[in-house]
Amino acid sequence: MTTIPPQDTDEVELERLLAQAAAAAGPWGDILPSARAEALRAVADALDASSAELVPLADRESHLGAARLTGELARTTFQLRLLAREIASGELFHAIVDRADQAWPAGPRPDLRRVHRPLGPVVVFAASNFPFAFSTAGGDTASALAAGCPVLLKAHPGHLQLTARTGDVVAAALAGSGAPVGTFVVFYGDEAGRAAVQDPRIAAGAFTGSLQGGRSLFDLAVSRPTPIPFYAEMGSINPVFVTQGALIARREQILSGYVESFTLGAGQFCTKPGLLVVPESAGVGEDLAAVLAGRSGTTMLNDRIAHGHRRVRHRLANHPAVEVLAIGSEPADAAPDGPPAPALLRVSAAGLVRYADELLEECFGPTSIVVTYTSWSEVLDLARALAGQLTATVHAEETDPGVGELLRVLQDVAGRILWNGWPTGVSVTWAMHHGGPYPATSSPMYTSVGTSAIDRFLRPLTFQSVPEALLPPALRDANPLGVPRREGATAAELGL
Amino acid sequence: MTTIPPQDTDEVELERLLAQAAAAAGPWGDILPSARAEALRAVADALDASSAELVPLADRESHLGAARLTGELARTTFQLRLLAREIASGELFHAIVDRADQAWPAGPRPDLRRVHRPLGPVVVFAASNFPFAFSTAGGDTASALAAGCPVLLKAHPGHLQLTARTGDVVAAALAGSGAPVGTFVVFYGDEAGRAAVQDPRIAAGAFTGSLQGGRSLFDLAVSRPTPIPFYAEMGSINPVFVTQGALIARREQILSGYVESFTLGAGQFCTKPGLLVVPESAGVGEDLAAVLAGRSGTTMLNDRIAHGHRRVRHRLANHPAVEVLAIGSEPADAAPDGPPAPALLRVSAAGLVRYADELLEECFGPTSIVVTYTSWSEVLDLARALAGQLTATVHAEETDPGVGELLRVLQDVAGRILWNGWPTGVSVTWAMHHGGPYPATSSPMYTSVGTSAIDRFLRPLTFQSVPEALLPPALRDANPLGVPRREGATAAELGL
Numbered sequence: 004m005t006t007i008p009p010q011d012t013d014e015v016e017l018e019r020l021l022a023q024a025a026a027a028a029g030p031w032g033d034i035l036p037s038a039r040a041e042a043l044r045a046v047a048d049a050l051d052a053s054s055a056e057l058v059p060l061a062d063r064e065s066h067l068g069a070a071r072l073t074g075e076l077a078r079t080t081f082q083l084r085l086l087a088r089e090i091a092s093g094e095l096f097h098a099i100v101d102r103a104d105q106a107w108p109a110g111p112r113p114d115l116r117r118v119h120r121p122l123g124p125v126v127v128f129a130a131s132n133f134p135f136a137f138s139t140a141g142g143d144t145a146s147a148l149a150a151g152c153p154v155l156l157k158a159h160p161g162h163l164q165l166t167a168r169t170g171d172v173v174a175a176a177l178a179g180s181g182a183p184v185g186t187f188v189v190f191y192g193d194e195a196g197r198a199a200v201q202d203p204r205i206a207a208g209a210f211t212g213s214l215q216g217g218r219s220l221f222d223l224a225v226s227r228p229t230p231i232p233f234y235a236e237m238g239s240i241n242p243v244f245v246t247q248g249a250l251i252a253r254r255e256q257i258l259s260g261y262v263e264s265f266t267l268g269a270g271q272f273c274t275k276p277g278l279l280v281v282p283e284s285a286g287v288g289e290d291l292a293a294v295l296a297g298r299s300g301t302t303m304l305n306d307r308i309a310h311g312h313r314r315v316r317h318r319l320a321n322h323p324a325v326e327v328l329a330i331g332s333e334p335a336d337a338a339p340d341g342p343p344a345p346a347l348l349r350v351s352a353a354g355l356v357r358y359a360d361e362l363l364e365e366c367f368g369p370t371s372i373v374v375t376y377t378s379w380s381e382v383l384d385l386a387r388a389l390a391g392q393l394t395a396t397v398h399a400e401e402t403d404p405g406v407g408e409l410l411r412v413l414q415d416v417a418g419r420i421l422w423n424g425w426p427t428g429v430s431v432t433w434a435m436h437h438g439g440p441y442p443a444t445s446s447p448m449y450t451s452v453g454t455s456a457i458d459r460f461l462r463p464l465t466f467q468s469v470p471e472a473l474l475p476p477a478l479r480d481a482n483p484l485g486v487p488r489r490e491g492a493t494a495a496e497l498g499l
Numbered sequence: 500m501t502t503i504p505p506q507d508t509d510e511v512e513l514e515r516l517l518a519q520a521a522a523a524a525g526p527w528g529d530i531l532p533s534a535r536a537e538a539l540r541a542v543a544d545a546l547d548a549s550s551a552e553l554v555p556l557a558d559r560e561s562h563l564g565a566a567r568l569t570g571e572l573a574r575t576t577f578q579l580r581l582l583a584r585e586i587a588s589g590e591l592f593h594a595i596v597d598r599a600d601q602a603w604p605a606g607p608r609p610d611l612r613r614v615h616r617p618l619g620p621v622v623v624f625a626a627s628n629f630p631f632a633f634s635t636a637g638g639d640t641a642s643a644l645a646a647g648c649p650v651l652l653k654a655h656p657g658h659l660q661l662t663a664r665t666g667d668v669v670a671a672a673l674a675g676s677g678a679p680v681g682t683f684v685v686f687y688g689d690e691a692g693r694a695a696v697q698d699p700r701i702a703a704g705a706f707t708g709s710l711q712g713g714r715s716l717f718d719l720a721v722s723r724p725t726p727i728p729f730y731a732e733m734g735s736i737n738p739v740f741v742t743q744g745a746l747i748a749r750r751e752q753i754l755s756g757y758v759e760s761f762t763l764g765a766g767q768f769c770t771k772p773g774l775l776v777v778p779e780s781a782g783v784g785e786d787l788a789a790v791l792a793g794r795s796g797t798t799m800l801n802d803r804i805a806h807g808h809r810r811v812r813h814r815l816a817n818h819p820a821v822e823v824l825a826i827g828s829e830p831a832d833a834a835p836d837g838p839p840a841p842a843l844l845r846v847s848a849a850g851l852v853r854y855a856d857e858l859l860e861e862c863f864g865p866t867s868i869v870v871t872y873t874s875w876s877e878v879l880d881l882a883r884a885l886a887g888q889l890t891a892t893v894h895a896e897e898t899d900p901g902v903g904e905l906l907r908v909l910q911d912v913a914g915r916i917l918w919n920g921w922p923t924g925v926s927v928t929w930a931m932h933h934g935g936p937y938p939a940t941s942s943p944m945y946t947s948v949g950t951s952a953i954d955r956f957l958r959p960l961t962f963q964s965v966p967e968a969l970l971p972p973a974l975r976d977a978n979p980l981g982v983p984r985r986e987g988a989t990a991a992e993l994g995l
Contacts, residue, residue, distance in 0.1 A: 029907075033907075074605070074606075077604070077605050078605035078606070081604040081605045081995065082605075084995055085993075085995065088993065088995070099929045099930040100930060101926075101928040101929055101930040101931075107926065107928070108573070108577040109570070109573050109574035109577045109578075109926075109927065110570075110574070110924065110926065112926045112928055113920060113924070113926060115926060115928055115930040115931055116930055117929075117930040117931070117932055120910065122943065123911070221721075221726070222721075222722070225717075225718075225721040225722075225726075226718070226721075226722075229886075229887075229936075229937045229938070230717070230721075230937060230941065232942065232943075232944065390725075391725075401966050401968060401969065406969070407969060410965070410969055411525075411529075414616065414960060415619075417960070418959070418960065418961065419960070419961040419962075419963060420960070420961070420962050420963065420965060421963040421964065421965075422962075422963065422964045422965040422966065422969070423964060424609060424963055424964050428606065428609070430597075430603065430605075430606065430608045430609060430611060431605065432597040432603070432608055432611055432987050433595045433597055433613075433985060433987040434595040434596060434597040434611040434612055434613040434961055434987060435597075435611055435613075435961060436613055436959045436960060436961035438959070440725075440958075441725045441726060442725070445726065446728065447618065447728075447958040448728065448957075448958050448959070450959065455959070461944075462936075462943040462944050463914070463932045463934070463944070463946065463951070464910060464913070464914065464915070464916070464932060465914065465915040465916070465930055465931060465932035466915075466916050466918075467915060467916065467917040467918065467920055468917065468918045468919060468920050469906070469916060469917075469918040470897050470918065472897060473897065473902070473903060473906055473918070489929060491928050491929040491930060497581075497584065499577065499580055499581065499584070
């Protein structure tokens with residue numbers, strides 16, 4: 004068992020890992036989906052079996068608590084099993100078969116068959132705030148492996164011991180399932196991370212973290228001689244809009260739900276609600292202060308994040324348009340970099356729109372802003388002023404006037420729109436979209452949570468008139484894998 | 500009717516067009532798919548009805564001949580109709596419905612419903628070599644409009660009159676179908692094109708043309724404060740591999756097919772076969788020279804392209820590893836920039852691999868290289884030395900040794916693999932993939948031909964627990980549009 008903090012990966016070692024990953028790409032990509040699914044299930048089983056070791060290790064490095072981390076590990080292994088089921092089902096092939104058709108308009112159609120296949124080795128940058136679900140064996144790793152791509156996992160410096168041990172468990176389970184050497188490997192250090200993104204053997208990258216970190220890696224990826232897809236999830240402000248009608252119907256529930264959501268995990272969620280947009284006339288300030296009273300600080304993931312939170316909070320709180328609405332309980336002798344008590348700031352909707360450039364910044368941690376409006380048009384103006392978001396939430400009654408228009412505006416802003424809920428839950432399903440327009444992510448087209456996350460690491464390939472025996476199994480007439488396939492209509496069927 | 504060459508679009512005019520497109524995005528994106536399909540069909544009908552005017556105009560500006568251009572226009576209008584059918588079918592929504600499930604592993608699942616929706620205004624850069632099919636109303640325009648995105652079409656300077664007239668026909672047909680002002684507009688000039696790519700109102704770009712042009716626009720698109728997807732199709736060398744077995748079985752057919760394919764349209768196809776890889780022992784040189792003998796030059800699209808072809812051909816022909824194998828008939832007094840007779844160069848497979856950086860360059864025009872090999876391992880080495888390609892073709896007998904391995908290598912190289920065919924035909928179907936790894940395109944994930952081209956201009960959006968009445972029609976329980984939808988399994992159904 005590794006006990007000293009792993010060293011940064013040097014050039015020689017990185018070269019070895021890249022060569023291994025490149026060599027693994029063919030065999031791992033061509034393995035039968037059922038075998039790849041079996042390997043992913045073996046990883047899930049091995050992680051579950053290591054829970055007693057991994058959860059305390061994660062707690063020691065992340066301060067997130069055993070209960071949350073146990074749940075997070077369960078989510079992580081469920082994710083692996085759901086993706087295993089998805090690849091075994093053959094959905095990831097997105098197979099289409101257009102049979103030859105002499106009568107096809109604009110010239111005879113040859114036999115055309117399309118399948119999706121793995122891109123090649125992927126570099127994954129682990130996040131700090133979910134040491135299991137968005138780290139070593141998290142969604143990016145799971146979906147790249149599911150796609151058939153070897154993974155080089157860049158460890159997050161916030162939980163190095165956990166990363167090393169989780170990496171051992173994953174690699175051993177894959178090896179035990181017959182995956183080639185190099186299918187999964189952990190490496191360390193920002194410099195090695197940047198070198199990997201620029202290596203010609205790397206076919207794609209994935210990242211969860213800050214806007215600054217994500218954008219700088221994205222810039223490296225797209226400015227290579229051969230640009231590669233780079234999927235960065237870079238956080239979000241996650242506005243929550245509340246109507247007068249909703250407050251009348253469920254005032255307490257909404258205000259306590261809000262506080263629960265923005266303080267969950269010390270506010271260290273990319274889907275933390277950063278704005279609660281409420282009618283000024285509702286006077287929610289005192290109620291919120293009452294809910295917050297007595298809530299003490301929680302240790303954050305690490306000092307860097309704690310300092311970052313305090314810096315942004317300080318800047319926001321001291322903006323002339325902003326006031327401090329409420330703050331939890333902090334001992335008089337609290338260290339300035341100690342666990343921050345949760346805090347709520349307040350600004351008017353008009354003020355927020357006016358100073359959007361200064362105030363619409365993610366404050367990663369237990370701080371959120373209550374935005375008060377005096378008219379619905381202020382709400383719409385604010386919605387239109389938002390940059391891309393992972394989520395946008397509306398608490399309303401179905402019959403509230405203007406709520407349809409608000410939803411229409413939010414469709415252009417967010418990757419997920421919630422109704423009378425809280426964005427901090429991100430269910431792993433088929434229809435989940437954890438993504439959104441920039442700066443929430445580097446590409447609005449892709450999700451990093453849910454089964455569709457696999458698609459980030461696949462590309463289409465079409466076979467024209469290739470004989471049955473030389474086609475990949477998913478495209479053969481006999482369909483030996485039982486893959487779901489779309490069959491293109493003939494000209495006669497089209498009536499064109 | 501416009502008769503003077505259109506002026507470059509100035510800043511003021513571009514601003515007006517961008518504002519119009521931004522205003523059109525909502526209404527055009529939200530229109531019912533059946534109505535959008537109807538509008539696309541109206542465009543197709545109007546173009547067909549204008550054939551007698553447009554084809555001669557196209558011929559005058561492109562020299563491609565009335566027969567080819569008539570066929571190309573038919574292909575263009577079929578494409579519009581096929582995409583119309585695709586959107587009317589509801590496939591483009593990629594709808595998924597996961598109903599709430601209290602028993603969902605890792606926490607209760609809320610009701611989650613995902614749909615794809617338009618990105619917003621798209622700037623399309625027209626190509627020179629298909630004045631209909633990859634220009635004003637070509638595949639990029641058709642698929643962006645089908646997706647629900649307004650289109651700003653940057654005219655190609657090679658056929659300005661045709662572009663202006665085609666643009667009038669398209670805009671009038673759209674207006675007549677109730678599309679909002681700004682749904683489609685033509686603009687002119689490289690500077691305006693670069694400005695449009697960088698405008699915050701533009702959500703995506705598409706381009707067909709040279710590597711240099713495509714890459715420079717891609718670089719602008721990804722280095723914006725808010726990067727946008729930019730789909731550049733930048734040409735290809737399109738290698739064709741021929742086994743000894745295939746030559747024994749179909750020698751004449753293969754050699755004449757090759758000459759037909761690389762000289763088609765004066766070689767001005769992005770899928771022109773640029774390499775014919777044949778056994779040295781087959782001695783195809785004389786036969787090819789015989790087929791080529793007497794073939795005279797064809798006027799190319801324009802002087803710039805003619806000069807570019809001659810420059811690259813000259814450079815390749817004078818490389819020490821290359822010899823001129825055969826050239827068609829050119830009068831002794833031919834002007835140096837006159838119509839180039841088709842030409843074949845020759846290099847050994849080993850020489851081509853050795854000088855890959857100098858020799859593996861697209862020579863856009865009626866020039867191709869015959870590559871001779873003395874062993875199958877030379878063939879595999881060559882295949883592995885190739886950069887990304889739109890197509891790779893194999894002429895072989897199914898039982899030829901090593902052919903399976905060649906196909907496996909080519910899967911990593913190309914977007915489409917053809918068997919005993921020629922790549923210059925690109926059928927518009929569901930399974931077509933006209934794309935491929937860089938430098939064939941800027942993204943290996945997308946096609947610019949076929950129904951999937953629409954997906955380039957759509958992004959997912961998930962609705963969580965949103966009431967029926969506020970959901971987009973495609974996601975409502977009642978499914979009023981009859982959209983095909985995937986239904987996520989419940990935990991009980993999964994057995995997880």
